[in-house]
């Protein structure tokens with residue numbers, strides 16, 4: 537279900553500060569045309585926390601329309617650190633959403649048993665399969681490979697977006713032995729190549745707004761065992777990701793997309809501040825423009 541490259545779309549704003557729905561649609565079509573397997577709406581990259589409920593609904597609507605046309609997977613980010621409200625948000629997901637990306641409860645640090653109980657409760661009630669978003673350096677909650685594997689045995693838990701900030705002993709342990717039907721996708725752009733080499737089936741990568749086809753090729757090369765091609769591509773794309781993440785995501789990415797004429801402004805909502813011109817120029821230098 538999660539195999540391939542999924543693009544967590546930015547939410548572009550127009551000069552009045554409103555969500556630029558047309559630009560979302562254009563980006564969505566472009567990345568799917570270049571081989572992305574799916575879209576993620578309302579991720580961190582989409583500045584979900586800064587969108588009001590009507591804006592969130594509009595973003596889902598446009599992504600669902602494009603995904604339905606292209607038969608692509610639509611995953612929607614659902615964040616919360618309270619089980620009841622997260623379950624309500626899942627129950628309210630509209631038609632056309634295929635999976636929900638649910639963050640490990642952040643800030644509260646409920647312990648691994650609490651994380652386990654949280655996801656078991658959500659999985660029982662969710663209308664769509666869940667993808668656990670494991671990002672301990674942001675949530676403040678460690679989750680061991682053993683607990684993740686236990687959760688992965690639940691039939692409604694389809695996989696994990698793994699963003700542990702690197703490849704560690706836990707990463708290797710998790711990927712060595714996965715429950716049937718439970719897939720790992722990489723959520724740390726800079727580590728996509730090593731994660732694929734270890735057995736991840738794909739990635740949810742903001743960097744794949746740019747050079748989508750090259751990220752798709754990278755995943756294909758590791759899956760086909762073309763190590764030489766995969767290594768070369770992986771190193772090149774890691775440099776792109778490093779440039780895009782030199783300042784808080786998605787500020788640099790939005791700067792580059794704007795410079796390419798793909799979104800009407802590079803604007804982000806507070807507390808994010810626009811990227812520096814130097815960071816945007818550097819990322820533009822590293823990214824290969826389609827057709828170049």
Ligand SMILES: O=C(O)C1=N[C@H](C(=O)O)C[C@H](O)C1
Nearest residue numbers: 544579580581740741742785
């Ligand atoms: O929104 C996402 O999904 C992602 N967000 C991460 C972040 O902002 O740190 C990066 C990753 O590419 C996907």
